[in-house]
Amino acid sequence: MRRGSTATTIAALALAATAAPAMAADTVGSPGAGDPFFPLAGNGGIDVTNYSLDLAYQPASHQLSGTATLQIHATQDLSRFDLDLRGFDVGTVTVNGVEASVARDGQELMITPSHAVRTGDAFTVVVPYAGQPQTVIDPDGSSEGWVYTSDGAAVVGEPQGSPAWYPANDTPRDKATFTVSMTVPSGLTAVGNGSLQSQTTVNGVTTFTWRESYPMAPYLATITLGRFDVTTGTTPSGIPTYIAVDPRQASSASAVLRKLPAMVSFLENLYGSYPFETVGAIVDDAPQLGYSLETQTKPVFDDAPDEVTLLHELSHMWFGDAVTLGSWPDIWLHEGFATWSEWIWTEQQGGKSAAQRFKQLANTPAQQTSFWNPPPGDPGDAQHLFDGTIYQRGAMTLEALRERIGDAQFTDLLRTWYAENRYGTVTTADFVALAERVSGQDLRQFFDEWLYQPGKPSSLLDGSAATTPVG
Ligand code: ARG
Ligand code: ZN
Numbered sequence: 001m002r003r004g005s006t007a008t009t010i011a012a013l014a015l016a017a018t019a020a021p022a023m024a025a026d027t028v029g030s031p032g033a034g035d036p037f038f039p040l041a042g043n044g045g046i047d048v049t050n051y052s053l054d055l056a057y058q059p060a061s062h063q064l065s066g067t068a069t070l071q072i073h074a075t076q077d078l079s080r081f082d083l084d085l086r087g088f089d090v091g092t093v094t095v096n097g098v099e100a101s102v103a104r105d106g107q108e109l110m111i112t113p114s115h116a117v118r119t120g121d122a123f124t125v126v127v128p129y130a131g132q133p134q135t136v137i138d139p140d141g142s143s144e145g146w147v148y149t150s151d152g153a154a155v156v157g158e159p160q161g162s163p164a165w166y167p168a169n170d171t172p173r174d175k176a177t178f179t180v181s182m183t184v185p186s187g188l189t190a191v192g193n194g195s196l197q198s199q200t201t202v203n204g205v206t207t208f209t210w211r212e213s214y215p216m217a218p219y220l221a222t223i224t225l226g227r228f229d230v231t232t233g234t235t236p237s238g239i240p241t242y243i244a245v246d247p248r249q250a251s252s253a254s255a256v257l258r259k260l261p262a263m264v265s266f267l268e269n270l271y272g273s274y275p276f277e278t279v280g281a282i283v284d285d286a287p288q289l290g291y292s293l294e295t296q297t298k299p300v301f302d303d304a305p306d307e308v309t310l311l312h313e314l315s316h317m318w319f320g321d322a323v324t325l326g327s328w329p330d331i332w333l334h335e336g337f338a339t340w341s342e343w344i345w346t347e348q349q350g351g352k353s354a355a356q357r358f359k360q361l362a363n364t365p366a367q368q369t370s371f372w373n374p375p376p377g378d379p380g381d382a383q384h385l386f387d388g389t390i391y392q393r394g395a396m397t398l399e400a401l402r403e404r405i406g407d408a409q410f411t412d413l414l415r416t417w418y419a420e421n422r423y424g425t426v427t428t429a430d431f432v433a434l435a436e437r438v439s440g441q442d443l444r445q446f447f448d449e450w451l452y453q454p455g456k457p458s459s460l461l462d463g464s465a466a467t468t469p470v471g
Pocket of ligand 1: 292
């Protein structure tokens, strides 16, 4: 419904635009970046290079207010372009310091600069905004965006929550650097991505300024706030750590959090050097959230994580945050990899091996269709984006591949995948192509069966081993 009415409005505005001189319809930036599951997420014609968010939050009144300054590179001539923003009152928007006209339609913030922007131009957009941030309810029923907690908010954006707190080009294909400054009542801590630039208290309020200087997909930004105990340190390889724990979770979280530096070392040895400047964790007390998210450099946890959950989110720094899907149906490239990372960590800790785990899961009867469907490479719709198969059968796909091409080539594949793609975006087809290149094998049928065919993979049906070559 929302999609239909938006499309109609966009079409009407595009028609109106053609009537004005020097405003051909094809210079209106598209309202979406073309994702099959989230057609209005992201926008056409713009490439954001830096977000600078200067914000303040009042937990008592739920008021968020401030200014977003976006540095943008135009990838087409633009008489008009959109950003994504959910809710808020928007003040006077400027483009290169000159007032622009603004219209709203759902999550589209449509900006018409007084002078059209040309392909290749770098320009600055300033958006002042204020209001109560929204919690976004996803097609799978989970909460994201600004998730209210008893002492602040857990702020998470996968896959579509970021516009609940800042104007974004909300597509994973448009990574950018971020500076986020957040002012909160003293006693509260605002935890963001990257490194803490400054923390100053004046007149009962504290301003935290965070800088993420590595490219970050908009959905991975956070500014989670509340009461936190903070500890800092460094990993064995010298990465500074910042760990914020809600005091209510402190005693149950401490033993697992002590393993964080060792987990980072483990993942560095396995996949290659840590991709970012800092690492850490935000352990909140957020039953309203109910899951964890790999927010860049500092994953957010809804409560004290168990060991494999911490490992899972940290592994996403390599696969998810550094090497990122370009469209949401490819989500197994994040969740399958993070789940396989859990298995291999457990194996190296002396627990069940990844091969044993695979074998056990492979015994799941074909009749248990909810275990096997949807196939991990084709979730079907946004409601099934985070289904169990994306994680379990996604990880099984990797373990089956490992057994098919051998451990040495499999390790080489994952390391090359990371080295060649970090800070960029990828597709499943890219991964299949690299697997074939590294192994020298034709793996089309293997991946088709594991990733795209519903039901239990036929190579497992007659009890034949996963190592049996297909075809
Ligand atoms: N990526 C998260 C993980 O590590 C899950 C996010 C779930 N989000 C959602 N909207 N259902 O597993
Ligand atoms: Zn995950």
